[in-house]
Amino acid sequence: MSSQLKRKFLELLKEDEEFRYAVAGLLGLEEILKRLDRHEEQLVKLREDMNKLREDMNKLREDMNRGFELIERRISALGARWGLQTEEAFREGLKGILEREFGVKVERWIKRDEEGIVYEHPSDVEVDVAVKDGKTILIEVSSHIKASDIPIFRRKAEFYRRVTGVRAERLVIVTPYADERAVEMARELGIEIYTKV
Template sequence: MSSQLKQRFLKLLKEDEEFRYAVAGLLGLEEILKRLDRHEEQLVKLREDMNKLREDMNKLREDMNRGFELIERRISALGARWGLQTEEAFREGLKGILEKEFGVKVERWVERDKEGMVYDHPSDIEVDIAVKDGKTILIEVSSNIKASDIPIFRRKAEFYEKVTGVKADRLVIVTPYADDKALEMAKKFGIEIYTKV
């Protein structure tokens, strides 16, 4: 820049208020634009960091959900296994007491239901039978009983009668837990439920 141009520029800055404000505004605007550029870079980086964090959080959530599902499956399997083992132990204990103390013969009856009378498809049907003085009692031992289990037990009794020609004198369910609907339905069908509830 020539010295004449500099002097003219400085003179305008001193004497012309409008020119002075225009130059100040331009200088300020340039500074603001520089700052905005810096902030925009920081915002872009922040946005990238937030997107990465969101991806990491989603992955963590997926991993946690998979972990919870695995734990739930293992607990369910353990519960089912414990329930079956408990039912078997209780069944053996009941059989021992009834046979030794009361002279009741108890046996496990298993028969193939080829027509699907009980479960609507071919399956093996199991039920405990107690016999004394010519009276037959069908016994179902289960870790818990729902209302939907009652008609199944009733169909087991009908299947037993169809196969053996013997109508059970009593139908008995032994369980530590039966819901209210199951108790109500059992009463309606003449099925006795022995439970702690």
């Protein structure tokens, strides 16, 4: 650049405010554009990293949910198995005591309900039957009784009567836990509940 051109350029910068702002703007804009280019590269990389992190978090969440579901299924299976084993052990203990000590004959009664009287579809119906001096008692042993179980037990008694022609004199439920509503409903329907809770 010639010295004359430099001098003219400097004069314009000193004397011409509009020219000075235009040059300053161009110089600043170029610097800003360079910085933006650098930042844009960093932003693109940051966005890619964030997307990767989001994918990793989603995968982790899915893996954790699958793990929790598996644990819950195993705990439920163990609880159900323990409950069934406990019910069976209690049933056998009750049967032994009643038969040995009180001369009550106890048997597990199982019949196919093709009409769906009890469960509203064809299924096997099971109930414990205790007989002494010609009196029949139907006994339901369960680890937990809900209100919805009460009408089902009532329908079991009706099914038993239809099949055998024998009306049970007493309906008895033995359980360590019964919902409050189940206890009320049983009382209303004349079903005895023996429970701790």
